[in-house]
Amino acid sequence: MSQRNLLELPAFERTTTNLNVVVESPRGSASKLKYNPATDAFELSYILPAGSTFSFEFGFIPSTLGEDGDPLDMLVLMDAPTCVGCILIARAIGVIEAEQTEKGNTFRNDRLIGVALASHQRSALKTLAKLEASTIKEIEHFFISYNEMRDRQFRPLRRAGVDAALKLIKTGVSKFKSQKAADDKNG
Secondary structure, eight states: OOOOOGGGSOSBOTTSSOEEEEEEEOTTOOEEEEEETTTTEEEEEEEOOTTOOOSSEEEEOTTOOOTTSSOOEEEEEOSSOOOTTOEEEEEEEEEEEEEEEETTEEEEOOEEEEEETTOSTTTTOOOGGGSOHHHHHHHHHHHHHHHHTTTOEEEEEEEEOHHHHHHHHHHHHHHHHHHHHHHHHTO
16 A cells, blocks of 8 residues: 655545645744655744744645645634644635745745634634735735745735635646646656
8 A cells, every 4th residue: 555645635625625734834833844745744944033923824735736836835714723734624715816036036826815614713704805904914914024034025916715716726736636647657
C-alpha cells in the first residue's frame, strides 16, 4: 500500500463543497511553517516580526495548485487556535484576489477565506460580504505587511464571494491533477 502525503488528500469532502484545510500556521503563532512532502514534516519558513502573529488559522487546501506553484492558501476563521498539521473542515466564504510581486515577477496569489465548520462564533457567516469590513481590512493589511517584511509586494485587487472562491479552488484542483499526471508520466 502506498503512503499518501498531506498534499494528496482530497480538496473537497465527498458530497459537499466543504473543504479540507491543512493548518500550517495556527492562530496566535509568529512562525510561518510550510509542509514539505519529501519529509512529510512541517518546516520553519519564516518568523514574523516582533509583535506580529497570525490572527486566524492559515493553511493550504490539499490537491490544489495555485499560480505560484504551491497549494492554494486559505485563511480559516475559527474560535480558537488549533495546531500545526490539524485538518480543518471549512466552507469557503470568499476570496481576496491579489497580485504578488517578488524579484521582479508579478503573479496572482489570491487569499481564500473560509470558516471552520466547528466554529460557533462564525457559524452563520456564509459570505465574505457579511464579514465585518474592519476584519477584512485587517486581513489585507496583514498580508501587505507580511510581504513587505520579505521584500515582496502584495496588492489586493478585489474581494469576491463564494462562487469566485469555489471556481478558483476547482481550477486549482484541475491544475494539481494535470501536474500530477505529468509527473507520473515522467516517472
